[in-house]
Amino acid sequence: xxxxxxLIKPNAIQRGIMGDIITRFERKGLRVxxxxxxxxxxxxxxxxxxxxxxxxxxxxLKASMQVGPVVACCLEGAxxxxxxxxxxxATNSRKALPGTIRGDFSMSGEQNVVHASDSPENAxxxxxxxxxxxxxxxxxxxxxxxxxxxxxxxxxx
Numbered sequence: 001x002x003x004x005x006x007l008i009k010p011n012a013i014q015r016g017i018m019g020d021i022i023t024r025f026e027r028k029g030l031r032v033x034x035x036x037x038x039x040x041x042x043x044x045x046x047x048x049x050x051x052x053x054x055x056x057x058x059x060x061l062k063a064s065m066q067v068g069p070v071v072a073c074c075l076e077g078a079x080x081x082x083x084x085x086x087x088x089x090a091t092n093s094r095k096a097l098p099g100t101i102r103g104d105f106s107m108s109g110e111q112n113v114v115h116a117s118d119s120p121e122n123a124x125x126x127x128x129x130x131x132x133x134x135x136x137x138x139x140x141x142x143x144x145x146x147x148x149x150x151x152x153x154x155x156x157x
Contacts, residue, residue, distance in 0.1 A: 034074030
């Protein structure tokens with residue numbers, strides 16, 4: 001089953017909406033297989049945002065990600081990367097559709113409450129960046145049979 005990473009950003013934690021965000025993913029039928037709160041140091045941010053380090057806005061991004069802790073969350077589900085990207089919405093929250101996490105909880109392109117992996121390949125890299133193997137859990141959910149039908153539910157066995 002596919003996995004992805006989300007980071008609930010410090011601005012969401014400060015605003016008291018991290019539970020609302022996690023609840024959205026759980027209600028969709030995605031399984032939380034890793035969850036932890038942490039502060040991000042310069043090294044992990046530079047690695048995570050390597051594609052943005054040279055951009056003029058990187059110092060602001062870095063500062064916003066270090067103003068408080070983040071919640072790192074590994075989610076699992078069928079086509080979870082694409083599903084989460086749809087649920088999260090456009091990076092610039094003003095352009096995110098109502099009903100998406102950013103569309104409902106943010107007005108900013110920078111303070112956009114959550115990061116989500118953009119591909120299955122990057123998800124695997126990002127998950128390893130934020131979680132050790134022993135911090136991820138494989139378990140059978142009692143409700144999977146009601147969230148997935150037929151052959152899909154067999155992937156969780």
